[in-house]
Amino acid sequence: MQEILGTLVRGLGFGSLYAMLAVSFVIIYKSSKVISFAQPALMLAGATLVTYLVGPVGFYLAVPMAAVAMAGVGLVVERTTIRPMIGRPVFVVAIITLGLDVVIRVITNIFIGRDVRQVGDPWGLSTVDVLGITVQQRYIAMIVVLIAVVAALFAFFRYSRWGLAMRAASLDQETSLVQGVSVGGVMALSWAMAGGLAAVAGAFVGTGSGVDQATWIIALKALPAIIIGGLDSIEGAVVGGLAVGVVESFVASYQDDFAPWLGNNFALVSPYVLLLIVLLVKPYGLFGTREVERV
Amino acid sequence: MTTTEPRVGTGSEAPKPVRSRGGRPRGRPAMYTTYAQDMSLLNTRAKKVSIGALLVLAALAPFLFQDDMLRLLATGCVLAIGAIGLNLVTGYAGQVSLGHAFFIGVGAYTASVVSGDPTDEDVWGLGITFLPVWLLAAGIVAAVLGLIVSPLASRLRGLYLAIVTLGLVFIGEHLFREWDSLTGGFGVGRQGPDPVLFGADLSRRTEAFSGDQQMYWLMLAMLVIFAVIGRNIARSAMGRSFAAVRDRDIAAEITGVDVRRVKRRAFVVSSFYAGCAGALLYSILGYIDPSSFGLLLSVQFIAMVLIGGVSTISGSIMGAFFIALLPRLTRELPAYLPFLSSSATETPNVFQVETLLYGALIIVFLIFEPRGLFGVWIRLRNYWKAWPFSY
Amino acid sequence: MTGGTAGESPVVEVENVTLRFKGVTAINGATFTVGPQELFAIIGPNGAGKTSIFNVLSGVYRPQEGRVQFLGEDVLGRRPHTIAARGMARTFQNIELFENLTVIDNLMLGRAHRVRYGMFASAFWLGPARSSELADRAAVEDIVDFLELAQYRNFPVGLLPYGVQKRVELGRALAMGPRLLLLDEPVAGMNLEETEDMARFILDIRDELKIPMIMVEHDMGLVMDLADRIMVVDFGVPITTGVPAEVQRNPDVIKAYLGEDHATGGRRSKNTANGDAAGSTAASTTGGES
Amino acid sequence: MLSVSNLEVVYEDVILVLRGVSLEVPDGQIVGLLGANGAGKTTLLRALSGLLDIHHGKVTRGRITLDGDRIDHLDPQQIVARGISQVLEGRRVFAEFTVEENLRVGAHTKPNDRAKNLERVFELFPRLLERRTQTAGYLSGGEQQMLAMGRALMSNPRYLLLDEPSLGLAPQLVGSIRDLITAINEQGTTVLLVEQNASMALSISDHGYVLETGRVVMDKPAAALLDDDDIKEFYLGLGAEGSAKSFRDVKHYRRRKRWLS
Amino acid sequence: AGCRGGDSGGGDGGGGDGGDIATDVGVTSEPCPDAVNEDNGCIYLGTLSDLTVGPFAAAGPLIIDGQEAFWQRVNEDGGIGGYDINVTEYVRDNQYNPQVTNQVYQEIKPDILALAQTLGSPPTAAIVDDLDAEDIVAAPAGWTSLYLFQDVIVESGATYCAEAMNGVDYAVENDGVESVMAIHYAGDFGADAAAGAKVAADANGITFTNVETTAGPDNQAAAVAAIREQSPDLVIISAGPTDTATIVGQAAAGGFQGRFMGSSPTWNPAILQSPAAPAFQALFQHLGPWGSWDSETDGHAAMREALPDVTPNEFYTSGWVWSYPLKAALEAAAENGDLTRAGLREAAEGLESVDFEGVLPEGSGNYAGGANDAASRATFISNIDPAASTGLATVAEAYTGPTAEEYDFTGPCYEEVDLG
Numbered sequence A: 001m002q003e004i005l006g007t008l009v010r011g012l013g014f015g016s017l018y019a020m021l022a023v024s025f026v027i028i029y030k031s032s033k034v035i036s037f038a039q040p041a042l043m044l045a046g047a048t049l050v051t052y053l054v055g056p057v058g059f060y061l062a063v064p065m066a067a068v069a070m071a072g073v074g075l076v077v078e079r080t081t082i083r084p085m086i087g088r089p090v091f092v093v094a095i096i097t098l099g100l101d102v103v104i105r106v107i108t109n110i111f112i113g114r115d116v117r118q119v120g121d122p123w124g125l126s127t128v129d130v131l132g133i134t135v136q137q138r139y140i141a142m143i144v145v146l147i148a149v150v151a152a153l154f155a156f157f158r159y160s161r162w163g164l165a166m167r168a169a170s171l172d173q174e175t176s177l178v179q180g181v182s183v184g185g186v187m188a189l190s191w192a193m194a195g196g197l198a199a200v201a202g203a204f205v206g207t208g209s210g211v212d213q214a215t216w217i218i219a220l221k222a223l224p225a226i227i228i229g230g231l232d233s234i235e236g237a238v239v240g241g242l243a244v245g246v247v248e249s250f251v252a253s254y255q256d257d258f259a260p261w262l263g264n265n266f267a268l269v270s271p272y273v274l275l276l277i278v279l280l281v282k283p284y285g286l287f288g289t290r291e292v293e294r295v
Numbered sequence B: 001m002t003t004t005e006p007r008v009g010t011g012s013e014a015p016k017p018v019r020s021r022g023g024r025p026r027g028r029p030a031m032y033t034t035y036a037q038d039m040s041l042l043n044t045r046a047k048k049v050s051i052g053a054l055l056v057l058a059a060l061a062p063f064l065f066q067d068d069m070l071r072l073l074a075t076g077c078v079l080a081i082g083a084i085g086l087n088l089v090t091g092y093a094g095q096v097s098l099g100h101a102f103f104i105g106v107g108a109y110t111a112s113v114v115s116g117d118p119t120d121e122d123v124w125g126l127g128i129t130f131l132p133v134w135l136l137a138a139g140i141v142a143a144v145l146g147l148i149v150s151p152l153a154s155r156l157r158g159l160y161l162a163i164v165t166l167g168l169v170f171i172g173e174h175l176f177r178e179w180d181s182l183t184g185g186f187g188v189g190r191q192g193p194d195p196v197l198f199g200a201d202l203s204r205r206t207e208a209f210s211g212d213q214q215m216y217w218l219m220l221a222m223l224v225i226f227a228v229i230g231r232n233i234a235r236s237a238m239g240r241s242f243a244a245v246r247d248r249d250i251a252a253e254i255t256g257v258d259v260r261r262v263k264r265r266a267f268v269v270s271s272f273y274a275g276c277a278g279a280l281l282y283s284i285l286g287y288i289d290p291s292s293f294g295l296l297l298s299v300q301f302i303a304m305v306l307i308g309g310v311s312t313i314s315g316s317i318m319g320a321f322f323i324a325l326l327p328r329l330t331r332e333l334p335a336y337l338p339f340l341s342s343s344a345t346e347t348p349n350v351f352q353v354e355t356l357l358y359g360a361l362i363i364v365f366l367i368f369e370p371r372g373l374f375g376v377w378i379r380l381r382n383y384w385k386a387w388p389f390s391y
Numbered sequence C: 001m002t003g004g005t006a007g008e009s010p011v012v013e014v015e016n017v018t019l020r021f022k023g024v025t026a027i028n029g030a031t032f033t034v035g036p037q038e039l040f041a042i043i044g045p046n047g048a049g050k051t052s053i054f055n056v057l058s059g060v061y062r063p064q065e066g067r068v069q070f071l072g073e074d075v076l077g078r079r080p081h082t083i084a085a086r087g088m089a090r091t092f093q094n095i096e097l098f099e100n101l102t103v104i105d106n107l108m109l110g111r112a113h114r115v116r117y118g119m120f121a122s123a124f125w126l127g128p129a130r131s132s133e134l135a136d137r138a139a140v141e142d143i144v145d146f147l148e149l150a151q152y153r154n155f156p157v158g159l160l161p162y163g164v165q166k167r168v169e170l171g172r173a174l175a176m177g178p179r180l181l182l183l184d185e186p187v188a189g190m191n192l193e194e195t196e197d198m199a200r201f202i203l204d205i206r207d208e209l210k211i212p213m214i215m216v217e218h219d220m221g222l223v224m225d226l227a228d229r230i231m232v233v234d235f236g237v238p239i240t241t242g243v244p245a246e247v248q249r250n251p252d253v254i255k256a257y258l259g260e261d262h263a264t265g266g267r268r269s270k271n272t273a274n275g276d277a278a279g280s281t282a283a284s285t286t287g288g289e290s
Numbered sequence D: 001m002l003s004v005s006n007l008e009v010v011y012e013d014v015i016l017v018l019r020g021v022s023l024e025v026p027d028g029q030i031v032g033l034l035g036a037n038g039a040g041k042t043t044l045l046r047a048l049s050g051l052l053d054i055h056h057g058k059v060t061r062g063r064i065t066l067d068g069d070r071i072d073h074l075d076p077q078q079i080v081a082r083g084i085s086q087v088l089e090g091r092r093v094f095a096e097f098t099v100e101e102n103l104r105v106g107a108h109t110k111p112n113d114r115a116k117n118l119e120r121v122f123e124l125f126p127r128l129l130e131r132r133t134q135t136a137g138y139l140s141g142g143e144q145q146m147l148a149m150g151r152a153l154m155s156n157p158r159y160l161l162l163d164e165p166s167l168g169l170a171p172q173l174v175g176s177i178r179d180l181i182t183a184i185n186e187q188g189t190t191v192l193l194v195e196q197n198a199s200m201a202l203s204i205s206d207h208g209y210v211l212e213t214g215r216v217v218m219d220k221p222a223a224a225l226l227d228d229d230d231i232k233e234f235y236l237g238l239g240a241e242g243s244a245k246s247f248r249d250v251k252h253y254r255r256r257k258r259w260l261s
Numbered sequence E: 001a002g003c004r005g006g007d008s009g010g011g012d013g014g015g016g017d018g019g020d021i022a023t024d025v026g027v028t029s030e031p032c033p034d035a036v037n038e039d040n041g042c043i044y045l046g047t048l049s050d051l052t053v054g055p056f057a058a059a060g061p062l063i064i065d066g067q068e069a070f071w072q073r074v075n076e077d078g079g080i081g082g083y084d085i086n087v088t089e090y091v092r093d094n095q096y097n098p099q100v101t102n103q104v105y106q107e108i109k110p111d112i113l114a115l116a117q118t119l120g121s122p123p124t125a126a127i128v129d130d131l132d133a134e135d136i137v138a139a140p141a142g143w144t145s146l147y148l149f150q151d152v153i154v155e156s157g158a159t160y161c162a163e164a165m166n167g168v169d170y171a172v173e174n175d176g177v178e179s180v181m182a183i184h185y186a187g188d189f190g191a192d193a194a195a196g197a198k199v200a201a202d203a204n205g206i207t208f209t210n211v212e213t214t215a216g217p218d219n220q221a222a223a224v225a226a227i228r229e230q231s232p233d234l235v236i237i238s239a240g241p242t243d244t245a246t247i248v249g250q251a252a253a254g255g256f257q258g259r260f261m262g263s264s265p266t267w268n269p270a271i272l273q274s275p276a277a278p279a280f281q282a283l284f285q286h287l288g289p290w291g292s293w294d295s296e297t298d299g300h301a302a303m304r305e306a307l308p309d310v311t312p313n314e315f316y317t318s319g320w321v322w323s324y325p326l327k328a329a330l331e332a333a334a335e336n337g338d339l340t341r342a343g344l345r346e347a348a349e350g351l352e353s354v355d356f357e358g359v360l361p362e363g364s365g366n367y368a369g370g371a372n373d374a375a376s377r378a379t380f381i382s383n384i385d386p387a388a389s390t391g392l393a394t395v396a397e398a399y400t401g402p403t404a405e406e407y408d409f410t411g412p413c414y415e416e417v418d419l420g
């Protein structure tokens, strides 16, 4: 039981990371119907920036500063490579973001160098006991931050007219324009938000073991998460992210005992298996908006 | 076929001679006089001449280029086969697939097993090295897997489908990594299929030709065959129904297109192409590492399709050659940029710039040339046609 | 209710069809038959369920209740393409052409359900593929002539003017070799000239090709002039069916649909800016759920 | 006053669509704009709303002014902010939004008056109130048209540009829309009305323009247009005697339009 | 038709300055670009390394620098047989990808005599048949036992396999461990080490468990769970530094008190800055094929002198040491008057020992015999010490345990041993 709970908590810990990354994907999707494959690079760049800033200003200031900086990068990226693509097929834009990912990552790697860089978070590997389960403090921090971020975004999309405008822009740019929505503006806003969020997620990815050139791979875990949740849903991203984390953690811990024939490290692909199962039942994920098909 | 039909739309009878009795009227070489002419593969003299010239030139390449270049070109031919396959499912039929790498892998391994050494204790082999056999086997096994996957396309749309097919790649990578008797296992790998035709291993040097020369000719021939088949599919009812399903599937269904069957066919055809391409690719490379069939490979194929031009066969070929030659190109570039260091430990160095350029070129291309290389080509052609009045 | 010319069996029989979406009853007990060579019109206020009836007929929607027979066969629950293959052809309220394809290819697609050759034949362009393609092409060219589309033959339809696109859509339906043609607002958004052209084609289809049709249209001039019989629906409920002259006078129809202006039929002939028994109050009447 | 002078518009740098169009929309009026398909009516509205950009079009000559200020180089949202609101051709609702969300987007520039305007729209179109939470993409064609109109009204604009608002509407509703336009106009909104339904448009317009192949070929008070023989024949479908022709006897050839000679 | 003579287009033929040395591909009588000795001809050596996006992109460039320093010193000492050695002209990024490796290899093949570096065993496997066919000798970057069985590959230092054997033997001797768990990446590197650990565990009669893991800090949960569940006395890790840090740190945070040992590529001094540093200092020992940066051998001293301004890192050391056999082979070939590819291969295959300047024990580098003769078996074991320049404080020099001593290399370990 203790073990099961421990596995669950670890799963939720990583899951909250995936969720945060997934949310950053969803924000971009909401404004432009594009899955941005550049998020891994933005995350890596954000984390790297934190490792540089943490010395002079400390972790608590470094993270928001990195987030702001990455929001700026998001803006630049949107302006230079996404805006010109308005009206073009989304998967072309998706491939552009892949190109972006390569570019940003190579540049970031120059700054990472060969070393493992440290984000210098205050938690390290210390743990606390919660109801008899040993939990790493950083997981608790991640969950708290996730809750805060999601609550803020929820309010944004629910109550501000910009949230609605963002979605409108993704559905029909011309119509949005004649409603007075600045399509470029909301797209820029979404990229900035996604960039900032990726940086925050990156900082957390860097806790525990640091940041190196390979760290970006984690961000790919957000892909099954957003699909499971439904591409355009914040709550979906959160549920999807947590589900991926938990499933992975359980498979990692117990697959050997129950299904060794699945091969080593089956945990890595387990999110995709979960994804298949979910989509067979709900083709738009758990919370995704069904595309309107009508003649 | 229905028995009674209204007059318009009757077409099931023998085609009546339409408008003319064949043969072009003298003096009007550009005028079609039969639908057969209009619908034939190379329907203008200009096309016939230019394609013919291109083929001759391509066939002469081994006398013009060094082996390393030939090898790249052969790789380009094979990648083009894979790109045509992806273009059929993604460009023509509109089903975005990020799973192409998986089918490439399936083809590579099927062919290697068929042609592999049966006495090898570590990995399976059937010892049938005759190229047509392993090639077809690779295509068919991949096609069957495509068939199994295709129902997903009927349920899922757009990026949902894309990510699920990406899942296929991850699951495939896992499979390839773990299934030692098939793949040799992660970090170990196995030999690719041997390109043996009528007893001769084409990758081996003969008195007259180097292995690379022979392989290039083989791959060129393969590309021609697969490209013609691709064109045929594209211009026939199958290709039209692909496009119909891509543009509006509900309307297509109401117009009498069996959408599920069309999607199924698109996946089957495309995976067949991928399977064959995988088999041929690794007969060039000679060695298969199980981690080769990842997201990156799929993305490269998508890039070929997009850069070449969506829904064009010739575009796929151009895109494939572009991607195949790009690393070589970017490698030459730093020679002209003196501020770059060629030492790997200094920054900025050529290797970083090489990768950077690769990403940047893809971005720039997609932003500035929406119709891809095919569009560039059309523009050049129109310019040429209008000459000397081009503006 | 008579089904066209007595003695001949009807092309379509719709019996008591009810279609509900969550919270909305789109069709409520629709019953009608269409005889051979009949031009049957369905009119009714916006959202009355006309397009939904078409969608039921062509198999896109599956009604909760009722029966639909097409050429003597039950077609409910069949997939649209099989119904299409039986001979149900259709145009759409919002043009549903394959924009990237040429006019010829769009028309050729109308013949998709007749294609009998397989993947292998098409890959190698073997005999069956070749001759089938040529035959289809010949048939399609007849339609091109019929609808006067020759000059647009090789244009991607997305680039054509709206009115021409509507015509191409009609052509695609004709290419299917239809035994019943469903026309959803064939002249909506067209100017007078194009409307007249379309009217001529519709008449020719009926008189020369003898294809029965069901037409949904809000242009009362056209409907009243062309239709043999008209069914009026409101809130999914058929309120009356009859010949144009009858329907035009029916007070329920005037109240629910035509408004006072159209009680006399034809188009408005004077600058009667204030001839409005149909004010915004009339709009409200259409609003009350029945 | 919104005025267009000598406007020339080119798409894709080569397709010349408007060839020197001049037109005035005086405050408080309803101006009708007629024209065959492809004449360039929508293009003109796009130019007014700053939408040419996304259609790869450009104003190559002429100017558009609002109360004397040039607006032809402004962004769409700046133009909307100046009180010009357009209903696009062909019921462009946000298909995946609910009816209410669609209307809320319409209020983007006027968030403060949202509740008030919403009420007004629901009053005008009770059908929309009924369908308030329905996904807009599943509305019927006519319902979508109502929604598009309603959405434009949510910003309570000074100038309303309507592109074929009666398209696909039931006859009675065409009447309602006509009355609605009059009513909005009476409340102070200036209207530029593009219509295929010429009789409807001219019946409520103060002034009318006829656009053919990118040129204004006629420009008269609406009542005068209604009396014009060509307009009668080509836009209103009236025979020589002034009664409606029947579609049963449409001819294959027709008389040449006088204004083209 | 095939009038364009095969591959051997390069080279000036007919010898350089010496006049009596035969040459073919990749050797010119013109001096190298930026030559140290303007009068010498030039021998071009190629390098295929992971420079940008592969998993060892952090290592590749350092290895290259180590090598360049090595050959620079050779050139400063007058070169070999009247030739300078150029290792900078034909450096290519193999991205640790067999396909790319093949491409870039084909590209430089016409211009090089031999390969100064081919990094990683999957990439090397993709070209090794061709190397063999073309008589191209190559120095590998890596310690996979596979290299023992490839004639054209001149490897240096103990294999991952032998290294792990020594680790287990040492821990049994010194700490009396009774159970060992191998946590490793799949494939050549990880599996080779795990195989060695298994052999040694069996030989010592202690229990062995095998846990495969994948790169990525979020992918180590299973490995950490396995440690926690089974609490072995010794864990031998063969993974990248970040993942090693994750495993060690997490396991320690979870209360694990046993020993860790890591194969040579597990260590990166930057770990000392990470939260896992205390755990490393308390529990971790590093295994390496030769002494660390600070070691007191002639070779190390020369290297430190040749690389004066760098932040010390063991990958420099590796790049340096890996180059000795090729130098020996070139010298032998020059001696024989045959610097053709075939001549170099013959010289390499005939090497009975290589002078490693004390870095490796006397007698190392015997390629003339079988795999068993070629195999180095000595391992340097270090504790983690922030005071040392690369964080490694050697506790056992050139340790060879009984298992490795007796082991008979009959094939690559990871193929011979069933990990179960």
Ligand SMILES: Nc1ncnc2c1ncn2[C@@H]1O[C@H](COP(=O)(O)OP(=O)(O)OP(=O)(O)O)[C@@H](O)[C@H]1O
Binding pocket: A294, C021, C022, C024, C025, C026, C044, C045, C046, C047, C048, C049, C050, C051, C052, C053, C093, D138, D139, D140, D141, D142, D143, D168
């Ligand atoms: N797929 C669907 N989901 C939910 N509601 C639907 C769907 N299809 C139609 N409806 C509803 O059913 C009703 C009838 O729609 P339908 O399109 O049949 O109307 P119509 O008579 O064609 O109207 P119009 O003349 O405006 O085109 C409408 O209220 C519409 O909102």
Ligand SMILES: Nc1ncnc2c1ncn2[C@@H]1O[C@H](COP(=O)(O)OP(=O)(O)OP(=O)(O)O)[C@@H](O)[C@H]1O
Binding pocket: C159, C160, C161, C162, D011, D012, D015, D017, D035, D036, D037, D038, D039, D040, D041, D042, D043, D044, D055, D056, D057, D089
């Ligand atoms: N984005 C575009 N690119 C190229 N040509 C265009 C574009 N948009 C419109 N056109 C062309 O410009 C001409 C005028 O089009 P416009 O839509 O303005 O006409 P309209 O009068 O509104 O017609 P309709 O009554 O069909 O709405 C047409 O010939 C059309 O084909």
Ligand SMILES: CC(C)C[C@H](N)C(=O)O
Binding pocket: E056, E059, E119, E120, E121, E122, E141, E142, E143, E144, E188, E189, E265
């Ligand atoms: C030192 C490392 C770059 C070598 C790698 N572990 C290999 O043998 O494949």
Ligand SMILES: [Mg+2]
Binding pocket: C050, C051, C052, C093, D140, D141, D142
């Ligand atoms: Mg309708």
Ligand SMILES: [Mg+2]
Binding pocket: D041, D042, D043, D089, D163
């Ligand atoms: Mg228009």
